[in-house]
Amino acid sequence: MNKEEKFKKSINEFIGSLCEYCGIDKNDSNIKETPDRLYRMYKNELLTGYFKDPKDFIKTFDGISIPNQPVIIEGIPVKSLCSHHVLPFFGEATITLKYKEGAKVLGLSKFYRIVDNFARKLQLQEALTQEIAKFLYENLDLAYVKVEIEAQHTCVGLRGVNVMGNKTKSIVCIGDE
Secondary structure, rough: HHHHHHHHHHHHHHHHHHHHHHHHEEEEEEEHHHHHHHHHHHHHHHHHHHHHOOHOOOOOEOOOEEEEOOOOOOOOOEEEEOOOOOOOOEEEEEEEEOOOOOOOOOOHHHHHHHHHHHHEEEEEEHHHHHHHHHHHHOOOOOEEEEEEEEEEHHHHHOOOOOOOOEEEEEEEEEEOO
């Protein structure tokens, strides 16, 4: 049995156990296809960051980069899964950067793709912020990068303290501002 077959089987067993624990008929029309939907969701959407190389999104152009002039990209959607509870957190990233003199510039849409790729994993928000900043700094010709993520965590809103609308901001800066 390969890795994907094992994963699909374990999801099927988990949903079966959950149904048994809650007294739900796993053949109910609302539940029957849930294991397959869950498998496809994780495989094709929520965990794709483990299987795509973010370097594939690097496409630079001879630019009009001016040293010491910041570029700020705001409103980058972030959707990820907390590794502590496997519940979603979501929000927005802002990237502030300064290219070195003569640097090639990254196409703006690539910042969105890079953030999305890194977000599609099980992780802590702080680690995600660090990973994005480090990747950009190491793969672009930057003097400075700052990555900020502000997100709501459903693990805080649905369990524990049960505070909906919570916001957590993580910030990582690398280089000379």
